[in-house]
Amino acid sequence: MIGLDTSILLSYYQAKSGSVVASGGVAAPGSKTGVGGTAAPTAPWSSLSKAPKPDDLLKSVLIGRKFIDEAQTQLDVKGASDDYRQLFTMYQGLALLESLAKRADDDKVSPAELTRIQAAFSRGMAEVSNYVDSTDFEHLRLTYGDAADKAKATVGVPKTTPRYLTDPIHQGTATEAVEAFQGDVRFSMNVALPNKTQKTIDFDLSEMGSLPRSMNNVVKYLNDKIATTTGYWTRFAVEKIPGEEKTVEVNGRTVSLGKAPDQFAIKIQGDTTEILTFSAPATSPAVYITQTAGDPDPKETTTAAKPAASTTSEASETPAEAEEKPTVEQLLKFETGATSDAVRRPGDVNWVDGRVFNVELPEGVSQVRTTVTGPDGSLYMLADVDGEVDGQTIKGSGDVALMKFDSAGNVVYTRTLGASEAASGLALSVGPDGQIAVAGSVTGGFAASGVPIGDTNTIPKVLAADEGADPTKPDSFVAVYNDAGEEMWSQRLGARDDDEATEVAFGADGSVYVLGRTKGAMTGQVSSGSWDSYLRAFDADGRLKSTTQFGAAGEDKPAGLVVNGTNVVVTTIEGGEVKLRNFDLTDPKAPVVTATRNLGSIGGGTIAGVTMDGGSIIIAGSTGATLGIGNTTRASSGSIDTFAARIAFDLSSGGDAIAYYGGAGDDRASAMTVADGKVWITGTTKTALPGMDATLGKTDGFAVGLDIASGAVAWSQRFSGKDGIVNPTSIAVDPGGASALDRLGLPTGKIAYSDSQLVTAATSARPGDQFQIRRRIGGSAVTITIEANDTLQTLATKILRATAYSVKADVVSDGDVRKLQIMPRNSRSSLEILGGKGGLDVLEALGLQEGFVRSMVTDDGVSKPGDGGAAMYGLKMPRDLNLSSEENIKKTLDRLTMAMSVLRTAYRDLEAGMKPAAEKKKVEGEVPAYLKNQLANYQAGLNRLLGGA
Template sequence: MMIDNSYLLGLFGTSTTTTSSTTSAATTATKKTQPTAPWSSTETASKPSDLVRSALAGRRLINESAVDLDLAGASADYTRLFALYKGLETLSALADRAGERGLSAIELAQTQKRFASGLEEVGDWLSTTKFEGVDLVQGVSSTKVKTTAGIEKSSTTFVSQPVHMGAISEPVAAFEGDVRFTMTVGSRAIQIDLADMGDTPRTFGAVVQHINAKLGDAGVSTRVSYEQIPGEAKTVKSGDKTITLPAGPDQWAFEIQGAVGETVSFSADAVSDAVYVTQGVGTKGVDQLLKFQADGGSAPAAAARVGDAFAVDGQVGQTALPEGVGTVRASATAADGSLWVVADLTAGDANQPIKGKSDVALMKFDSAGNLVSTRLLGAASEASGFAIAVGDDGRVAVAGSVTGALEPGKSGADQTVADSFVTVFDATGAEMWTQRRGAKAEDEATAVSFGPDGQVYVAGRARSAMPGATALGGWDGYVQAFSEHQTTPIAPVQGLAGAVAQFGGVGDDFVQAMTVSGSDLYTAGVENGRMVVRQFTLGEDGAPVLSATRDLGLAQGSIAGIAIDNGRVILTGQTENAALDLGAPTTAHGGGSDAFIAVMSADLQPAASDRLTYIGGEGDDTAADVVVKDGKVWITGANRAAGASDADPSQGYLSRLDPETGAVEWSRTWTADNAQARPATIAVASGGASVLDRLGLPQGEITQTNAKLLTQATALRVGDQFTVTPGNGARAVTVEITAKDTLDTLAKKIVNASSRQLKATVVTDKTAPFMQRLEITAESNKAGAVISSGAPGKDALGALGLTPGLISTTAGAESKDRKAYGLSLPNTLTLNGKEAIKASIEALASAISTVRSAYKGLGPQTAGTLTNSLTGKGGSTAYYDTQAANFQAALARLSTTA
């Protein structure tokens, strides 16, 4: 990867062929009006190696007492600027060092750690240091800022999934046949049967008119209309080429126009089971949600999907997952038929930014595939979601790993090492409690289940001892119990860590699945290369005690799931081992990697009732996920040719099997864009499919309003904060996010914290009229205020989509007495990788440029003094030639290793 250095070199007034010029260093003796700057050609440049050595020795980066000005009576602002310059110069040297080849892992870690603490030191110093003649802030300097985080306005309008494609005057295929459902508005159940239309062609307009007549007769205010979805051009990849296809025909959907005080829900008497599959398409992450109608039940036959070129018989829905979804590892249905999906986000939605590099999202979809809500975990750095469980009471538990802060200000024993976490949400998606548990080395939670008496069980793996347990060597498996507690009936629910069991051997052990049945808990995973199932007995206090173990032989694959059904343990996964230790298989291994279903007794003892079924052909067959329902096994995965790579064609499959006989009772296969379909998770909803799927409508109550709480609609967590420092000299005030904060309450907090130097208002986005954001401006004839990031692990600005900085009416423009400068120096800079190092070098070069501009802004330069530095006027000093060369060399090193 080549890096264009012209931007950085331009900051120093040089080009890629710049050389030192003795003539550019000539000066004219005049009366001194400013102290000699540390970047002047008459000053001796600090050696980068000396700066790095000093920083790693623990010396402060900014030391005003070490600055010696050569002009008596000069403003103290010069001392501050020169000290800041030296600090930024040291950070640059650290970034340069991190990009050098041959750096040992130990020294790199030390350099990264010192850079992080040094950046924090610079930020703290800027937030507390007062300048007399300029305003200087770490972030930007502007007259107005607006959050990128937005919250949807209250709405009584609901738009369904697309139902028809083509001319609105044409009869709609989805309306043909037996179309009967109930629309309940408030307390009135209104029966809709399109057979009542007689011979009238079932166009969209005619059906809407028929439904509205029924609603009018029932005396309700809610009405139905149709919404046009214009066709859009689509880009697809064919090999290395990107092809843009012309816009397709328009699509049409139902629009429900609700009325205040009237809830609206839909139901159908004739239903069948529904199966949801999340999948990746092409080489991207997981980006689609598919819905299938299972055979059996009483629902009418599924209709062909609108606009889906890859739909197969029985597929009744397809929904694109939000942008930024990287990985989906778990999904589950709730009792109301809704679907919960846990996803890793590499980027937040445009209206819901994440704080760090990645976060975990809990997404709720209704039965029609509409995204109802997205609840972000709110990790400050990185997080991954590995497991989900839905309790009988509607609670949702999510488990995974987190690096850096999760609970505000708490980063675990080491902020660079991953810890396990579990978060429990109520049925609406509101967080109830979070527990972070970590060993000294890295660990992660890979499975979660609800147990008796409200207990929550988490299983995972750890490289060292979990708190309260003993390490055995390498990666160990672990199981831990959590209970819930309330000090008073109205107090918040707390999650309390209980007993933990750590198990395995001297090799690497990995729990990949877990289930709880009564007083028994089962885990399954790969331990030292072998497939192992363990049974634990749960004590009165919920403590798991190992009671039985079964070794199924060499893994040569992985576990997809484990379940207890009718007194049997049903295990599924994929393997290349054609002779797992469960006796003769009912269906033989087909070659390569095959999916498998293993049935064994609940006490894990070998028995004549053991069953083993292999699923697959000569190629490689994966078992991505599995669900056991009503004694049958639903399994999904992908089929590839033997020896194929991840980039080669694959097709998805969904099958239902009898685990006793191995018979395949129902099966579908499909492909996708670029001939690649990669199923990831599966979930089954009893009675979740009906004629409503044809109409793009969900079962149950439709969502007509959205949560307005910031902690539910954004990545903010209770306790996140930022600081407002009024420009009128008042003290800095910390604004802290509470569980009840909305955009309105946050606006009031900002105004009060700024001593009314700022104005904060909730505005409607002109480009997205359904979205509201927070806009902050300086009050007229007021000094404005500085908004600074919160403490590490507690910063709220990232989740709000705000950049730290000065908000002032004079920002960016000369005023009579002073000018405002923003360093645009993110507090999220790191040295973790080549791209991060490159970004840090560029940001620091820009910040150094701003410091030089602030130096000039304090007063006129001496006539004849070198004027070119980062402003581009005049010649380049020898010192800055050296600095430019240093930056060029640093970026060149990154280019050659990228």
């Protein structure tokens, strides 16, 4: 016989009567009993709720109604916990934000209404954020972020890794002859030790005799040469990159084409005590060009012609990939020697003679602004980025990245500016001592790291802008880095309206000169019209020396800046005419214009750049007119042509010379530089050009080296790219940057095994940026501030000291990087991580998130916070949600939905009696007779069902 335990029904009766609370303070499932035994009030998302619906309140919030208003949150149960009121108030705020986002997602919303919605949403986000931060609950804990057992950064500082990997240089097998290794291949490797002893090892592949120059044989030859030099650990190795499976879509079906051939590269396995420097006996000028390749509107793209010798690697890009990313940013390198012998590398699509490589730039680079070669043979690049780049996250929608590449096209380091909202890099200059200056525009919070304007101390200033500047409008910035890429100082300066820095240059004494433009008057200056130009001078430590605003009544455009001693010549386009001014800054506080010159109409063209060469000014660009420069050494061919001109620094006409270059159609210059006594220009063309191949695609790129004095073309090249459309964006030339090292994929100069360990260099964190830690949940928060010389270790120590060692802060290894990790001191403690205030939040730059950090324990099968406190809930809601784009609207709706779900979960747990210290109650007394009779009947029924078994 199976007996029915009558205590089950007894418990059921007691639960029905509302008189039982389960042990641990959790109400019996399904009961309407809440915390403290009081019935839970109706939630605003319930169909029974009488609270106003968010859609009904939409108009009121658009005209200023608060999103967060506890006074308007009514509870329909007397004596209910205030936790409910706070949850409902918060939920109402999120629901209103969701309604705004849904309205913004409606295609029928007008631009004017969308602007009002966006403004109201920003206001609502601020209200909700402040409410979450300031609200204390009695029976639960809530954070903007998440709840986890540790906070480990996703962004790290690179470890010193003594290895170097080239790009693939061969496709096939490791035992067959490699085309790149044929011919005269000679180079040297210098090995320097910490004791300052060094030795140079010379390599000449002809020493291999008749042995095939395969990957395996060449690497063995290199290692055998090193082995004969006692005591060195550095060795070369063959790196195999297995071929990937190739597929093609046929009538909607994926068809396999087999695997692509394996590719091979050279790897250097070095030693941290051995510094390697590579050189070659024979060199020629190397031309570096960056370009945007592809049709930005692929829907209208038809298949473009490709150059001869097409390989399977050219066809490897699928249509899906083209749709996914219509344009790509690329870096190209050309040899310019008379006997150019660059060999096509695996996967180099649209290759032309003399091209050493064509590599895609790191993910996140949206536009390259300019490039400059450094004295060490490296290439410095200034780019705008719209996402994570080279392992660094950005804080806002866009930032500026200073990137250093070696001569083989590998990234040496990346330095993001650290703008909180958006920034654009427009100018780059490298000084003779290796210092780097960048300039552009920045919007939002930006902690300048230099001397505050008008001050002499070195305390960082958040917005070192002109008095009265509008922080919502773009301001000019300038930043100076040392040769290791570590920021030395930066300044932000602006007018009341828009302004930007477009040119930057070093003086011989380390001074920095910035040319830019502004819509309004800068402090102490007078506006002449729509857009004026300005010239600013800083000393070597970042102190502002002078500001001069100038221009015509119309819209002016700065075009160039050159410095010679205490004289600065600026070039602008005013009213369509090219004008030059020579400023004498002998007294830096009172610049004086000593000479001017008008070159006449630019004829629908542009100035690609202005620089110095041999004491003269070099101007290059494109024009459809005859410029007012005498001594034409190469005639114009008509339409819009490229030009390069030489002008005396004093702006007199005595040293004039100009050479034009172009074909029958329009040829537009986009960038220029001077090197090896020539002017190097790149741009776009759609027609035939002198001495070049026929048209390759729809819009081709071209590069030319002009000798202004003779008008001769020293070198020229035409090239195409993805979809037959390319747009060159910058050009830089290293007079000795091309050599036999290119054939092996090795760089000229020193191999960089290590990088700066500063947090401000390895991440987008800036000096003055902050985050907060609450050592005890609900307690006061302590602020952690980033300093210019902070490493991960000093930052961890700073966290320990600031929190009185109540938390654990360590630096942990993760692959080739080291990362910051924050944890509770023990299983019974917890902490909360919060962002910095006032536009100085550094969490995203460090790869950390807001939220609770706690350990969990299991008690009677229930997982609870180890500190013994109330349950923790994380909204997982970024503070920077916005409705600025269709993509952001979708993201916002997803995040709001998740956050509202978290609040509903908290309500259900609260309703179920999730409250510590509630004591189990025992109900005593006689069970009613009717219930005893029911139990007897149930038992009798069971007996009959079981047949008396």
